[in-house]
Amino acid sequence: MKKLAWMVWCVAAVGVPGAGAENIDLSTVPSRDTVQLTIYNSADLTLVRETRKVVFREGNNPLQFSWAGTLIDPTSVRLRFLSAVDKLEVLDTTYPHDKPAELTWNVGSEHAGEAVIEISYFTSGVSWSADYTVIAAADEASASIEGYVTVSNQSGEDYGDAEVRLVVGTINLVEQIADLARRAGQRPEELAPSDRRRFRADAARQSMALGDRMLGQAGAANPATPQPRRIVKQGLSEYFIFAIEGTQDVPTGLRKRLPSFKADAVPVEVVYRYRPREYGDRLARLYLMTNDKASTLGASPLPDGEVRVLRRKADGRGLSFLARQRVRYIPVGEEMELNLGVDPDVGFELVTRRVFRDNIWLKLRRPNVYYKVGEPTPRGVQVDDRSTVEGWDEHRVMLRRVRNDTGRAIRVEARQAVPGDARFISRLGAERFDVSTVVYRGEIAPGERVEAVYEVVTRQGYRAKQSRVEIVDGDPAGWGRAEVRGGG
Amino acid sequence: MNRWMLTGLLMAGLVAVDAEARIKLITLPVRERVEVQLDHDSATLVEEERVVPLVAGVNQVDFSWANTQIDPSTIVFRVLPTPEAPPEAPPEAPPEALPEVQAPEGQAADDADALGQGRDAPRVSVLSVTYPEGENALVWQVAADRSASVTVRISYLLGGLTKGFSYRAVVGHDEETLTLSQYLRVSNFAGEAYGDTGIYVGYGEGFLKPIGVNETKQMLMRRVAGVPVRKVYTADRHRFGWLDATQFKLKVPVHYRLENTGAGGLGGEALPAGKVRIFQKDGPGDGATVAFLGEDVAGYTPRGEHADLFLGVAQDIVVKRTVEGREATRIAGNLFEHRVTLKYEIENFKDEAVTLRVAEEVERLRQELGLATGQAAEWEVGAATTFGGGPVAEETTQDRVVFAVDLPRRSGGEDGDEAEKITRRLEVVFKNQW
Numbered sequence: 001m002k003k004l005a006w007m008v009w010c011v012a013a014v015g016v017p018g019a020g021a022e023n024i025d026l027s028t029v030p031s032r033d034t035v036q037l038t039i040y041n042s043a044d045l046t047l048v049r050e051t052r053k054v055v056f057r058e059g060n061n062p063l064q065f066s067w068a069g070t071l072i073d074p075t076s077v078r079l080r081f082l083s084a085v086d087k088l089e090v091l092d093t094t095y096p097h098d099k100p101a102e103l104t105w106n107v108g109s110e111h112a113g114e115a116v117i118e119i120s121y122f123t124s125g126v127s128w129s130a131d132y133t134v135i136a137a138a139d140e141a142s143a144s145i146e147g148y149v150t151v152s153n154q155s156g157e158d159y160g161d162a163e164v165r166l167v168v169g170t171i172n173l174v175e176q177i178a179d180l181a182r183r184a185g186q187r188p189e190e191l192a193p194s195d196r197r198r199f200r201a202d203a204a205r206q207s208m209a210l211g212d213r214m215l216g217q218a219g220a221a222n223p224a225t226p227q228p229r230r231i232v233k234q235g236l237s238e239y240f241i242f243a244i245e246g247t248q249d250v251p252t253g254l255r256k257r258l259p260s261f262k263a264d265a266v267p268v269e270v271v272y273r274y275r276p277r278e279y280g281d282r283l284a285r286l287y288l289m290t291n292d293k294a295s296t297l298g299a300s301p302l303p304d305g306e307v308r309v310l311r312r313k314a315d316g317r318g319l320s321f322l323a324r325q326r327v328r329y330i331p332v333g334e335e336m337e338l339n340l341g342v343d344p345d346v347g348f349e350l351v352t353r354r355v356f357r358d359n360i361w362l363k364l365r366r367p368n369v370y371y372k373v374g375e376p377t378p379r380g381v382q383v384d385d386r387s388t389v390e391g392w393d394e395h396r397v398m399l400r401r402v403r404n405d406t407g408r409a410i411r412v413e414a415r416q417a418v419p420g421d422a423r424f425i426s427r428l429g430a431e432r433f434d435v436s437t438v439v440y441r442g443e444i445a446p447g448e449r450v451e452a453v454y455e456v457v458t459r460q461g462y463r464a465k466q467s468r469v470e471i472v473d474g475d476p477a478g479w480g481r482a483e484v485r486g487g488g
Numbered sequence: 489m490n491r492w493m494l495t496g497l498l499m500a501g502l503v504a505v506d507a508e509a510r511i512k513l514i515t516l517p518v519r520e521r522v523e524v525q526l527d528h529d530s531a532t533l534v535e536e537e538r539v540v541p542l543v544a545g546v547n548q549v550d551f552s553w554a555n556t557q558i559d560p561s562t563i564v565f566r567v568l569p570t571p572e573a574p575p576e577a578p579p580e581a582p583p584e585a586l587p588e589v590q591a592p593e594g595q596a597a598d599d600a601d602a603l604g605q606g607r608d609a610p611r612v613s614v615l616s617v618t619y620p621e622g623e624n625a626l627v628w629q630v631a632a633d634r635s636a637s638v639t640v641r642i643s644y645l646l647g648g649l650t651k652g653f654s655y656r657a658v659v660g661h662d663e664e665t666l667t668l669s670q671y672l673r674v675s676n677f678a679g680e681a682y683g684d685t686g687i688y689v690g691y692g693e694g695f696l697k698p699i700g701v702n703e704t705k706q707m708l709m710r711r712v713a714g715v716p717v718r719k720v721y722t723a724d725r726h727r728f729g730w731l732d733a734t735q736f737k738l739k740v741p742v743h744y745r746l747e748n749t750g751a752g753g754l755g756g757e758a759l760p761a762g763k764v765r766i767f768q769k770d771g772p773g774d775g776a777t778v779a780f781l782g783e784d785v786a787g788y789t790p791r792g793e794h795a796d797l798f799l800g801v802a803q804d805i806v807v808k809r810t811v812e813g814r815e816a817t818r819i820a821g822n823l824f825e826h827r828v829t830l831k832y833e834i835e836n837f838k839d840e841a842v843t844l845r846v847a848e849e850v851e852r853l854r855q856e857l858g859l860a861t862g863q864a865a866e867w868e869v870g871a872a873t874t875f876g877g878g879p880v881a882e883e884t885t886q887d888r889v890v891f892a893v894d895l896p897r898r899s900g901g902e903d904g905d906e907a908e909k910i911t912r913r914l915e916v917v918f919k920n921q922w
Contacts, residue, residue, distance in 0.1 A: 133564055226545070226615060227613065227631065228615050228631075229615070253622075254618070254621070255619035256616055256618045256619070257616060257618075258615075258616045259615075306561065308562055310533070310564075313525075317523060317688070317694070318523050318641070318643075319525065319533065319535060319643060320525050320533065320690075321525060321527075321528045321531050321532075324531075324562070341529075344788060344790075347790055351885050351886075352864075353885060354886055355864040355865065355866055355886055356866045356920070357863070357919075357920045360920060362821040362822075362823065371820075373819060373820050383820050383821060384821070385818070385822070386821070386822075387821030387822065388922070389822060389823055389922045392920075394863070394864075396864075403792075405790055
């Protein structure tokens with residue numbers, strides 16, 4: 001269903017439409033010769049560039065372009081001449097008041113004969129997305145990754161034999177194309193500030209120029225057996241463009257998925273992380289891979305998209321489903337992190353063994369005099385019932401239990417916040433991740449149970465002078481006593 | 489009722505899908521093998537294999553489903569090599585043409601990875617997938633370098649096909665061992681019938697069973713006899729409450745404690761969560777029948793840990809708990825130490841000796857006594873405590889203190905049927921409170 005139409009009026013017969021109440025028209029309808037779609041995934045935006053051959057006569061040539069039933073941004077429609085450039089000129093553009101999805105260009109021509117013109121515009125309703133299938137080997141040392149791109153067209157317009165280019169990156173729009181499409185009939189100068197027009201024009205020029213270069217590179221091979229369409233990847237400023245080899249029919253209503261890449265034997269690192277800020281209050285199992293050449297990836301960034309993670313079963317009987325998640329854009333050289341959730345074969349438990357307080361300071365009646373409980377009072381100072389606790393140290397002795405019931409050694413990392421003026425005392429080889437976060441790691445053998453003990457001492461009340469954690473290599477208080485005294 | 493169809497349209501050389509075509513020849517490859525992977529908590533993976541005839545050129549393979557809960561975004565199509573393929577891959581094969589390898593029977597997938605397509609196997613690659621608008625269907629365009637039948641594996645996530653576990657525990661008359669039967673229950677409300685299907689749950693061996701639409705199938709996974717079990721009686725005011733608050737009598741629930749260890753005949757793998765129905769033999773001999781004792785839901789029990797199965801409230805063990813004393817001592821200023829003494833008067837009216845666990849939830853005890861502050865409790869067991877042996881170390885934490893008391897069978901009085909009253913005291917010292 002082709003909703004876009006445009007016509008060349010035979011001006012000699014009917015004159016310029018709209019000049020009067022002329023209801024008898026004669027027009028010709030040149031067909032599209034080429035069409036190129038540049039689809040952005042960060043916004044509902046597609047740049048369409050199409051070329052047609054038109055025969056001009058000398059003098060004024062009215063061209064009508066209409067887009068009823070589509071989602072074109074009328075402020076973005078642009079006409080350009082690709083031949084007889086110095087003899088053709090757009091004299092004016094008219095948006096008829098009674099036809100919202102239509103415009104007319106009056107083209108002044110010093111050229112009599114055929115010329116190639118290009119019409120470009122933005123439309124909404126055409127989109128693309130990436131997705132990935134990761135299949136890990138049974139030993140989880142490596143994985144194969146297959147990437148796909150899916151193109152969807154709900155724009156109301158059919159694009160046959162279209163060159164398709166997919167843009168990765170976040171583009172700035174001050175208005176949504178779909179909103180602009182709904183406002184069809186308004187004059188573009190009333191809708192769009194000049195900055196926006198300039199931005200779009202620049203973006204269009206850049207994309208078109210790059211497309212010409214890339215299309216020259218693509219489409220070389222023509223093997224006897226059809227091969228999956230090659231997807232050519234190339235950077236453009238802050239964006240990345242994937243150009244699908246050859247042309248595609250992209251009719252409205254279409255959703256089509258194409259293989260983008262495949263990488264075999266990508267090295268996988270399995271780690272277990274406790275990072276409540278990132279993964280919630282649980283020990284998450286992660287696959288880590290790197291988008292680089294050493295991992296047989298790295299040819300391009302990986303656009304954001306859904307990842308399905310599976311693993312070959314050790315008995316050879318197919319696959320196990322592990323997780324499904326969305327990943328964000330992964331630049332070349334960056335790590336891909338797949339969160340597989342909680343592993344029931346790895347237990348992770350935090351137990352508070354003991355809480356106690358010391359270094360308790362009272363504020364006495366006499367202003368600004370503090371007294372540490374258990375020490376002699378200052379000369380001439382009386383501790384009475386109205387003295388109040390104003391500062392103390394709180395000790396929390398914690399036990400982190402980790403159980404490894406998997407069949408292989410695992411790496412565990414815990415990163416946790418220790419707020420306030422605190423000391424983190426342990427023999428865990430902990431490090432400070434930032435001013436109030438500590439991290440400690442360990443490897444746990446198959447079947448092993450580990451109890452990681454630490455003590456957090458927090459200065460409270462008026463004793464709190466800082467807001468940072470200090471790492472102390474030492475024994476947690478009371479740990480190692482045979483007797484169980486209190487909670488410890 | 490097979491709602492899913494895989495059709496191969498023999499359209500050699502035709503790249504574009506011609507929606508207007510009126511004359512079609514369609515082959516209908518049947519399922520050769522189906523496996524249902526239920527080893528994920530919340531997702532069910534179905535893998536099915538079919539032999540699809542492909543002609544040289546581009547083939548259109550339609551996959552459609554109706555009235556089922558398939559997740560179309562998860563469908564994966566892979567071409568497997570012929571099983572008899574020799575173990576070498578064509579070096580010139582592009583990455584896109586490398587299919588997944590079907591492992592021969594009994595061969596691990598890793599080994600199978602080393603296999604490639606055979607010399608006679610066609611080179612096959614998926615060109616694209618199209619999703620027709622408004623239909624529960626998709627169309628793969630598959631290119632083959634020559635005509636041949638190939639095995640394809642189609643994987644997808646399916647809703648409505650779920651699993652659950654349940655247990656039947658038959659305790660011996662002496663209540664020292666039990667026989668534990670573990671059952672897998674698979675319910676198929678996915679709208680699709682499967683013939684003989686490999687069913688795997690991540691535990692134990694798989695099953696090969698048919699499972700029809702709206703059918704639930706229960707299968708015995710394993711049965712372990714002679715699993716040691718012991719009864720655990722617990723008095724915990726805050727966890728289990730009062731039996732009679734006016735008389736300060738605590739509820740004393742009884743649990744069977746089951747260890748998931750090798751010593752118990754278990755311990756090979758975790759026990760998944762599920763309902764446990766508990767029966768007891770009403771006599772010592774083989775001819776004894778069983779009586780239903782109760783049921784409980786056991787949580788996930790890792791290897792080496794235990795499951796406590798709640799049986800009910802013990803009527804023959806009476807525990808009266810009172811607050812015998814409390815004393816506040818000013819340390820300095822507004823800093824106090826509070827000593828609280830709890831008294832437990834315990835009677836065992838059973839004909840056997842038992843061990844009772846007495847527990848207190850420390851923070852909730854503070855709240856009960858009106859001693860809660862914004863600070864975590866700093867506490868210790870006071871010297872006035874009369875529970876022998878101190879707290880049970882492996883069960884005592886900052887938040888909970890547990891003691892064990894051995895209770896003799898009733899044997900007092902003239903008739904020897906009176907219970908001895910045992911009194912124990914717990915002194916809790918809350919320190920540095922303000």
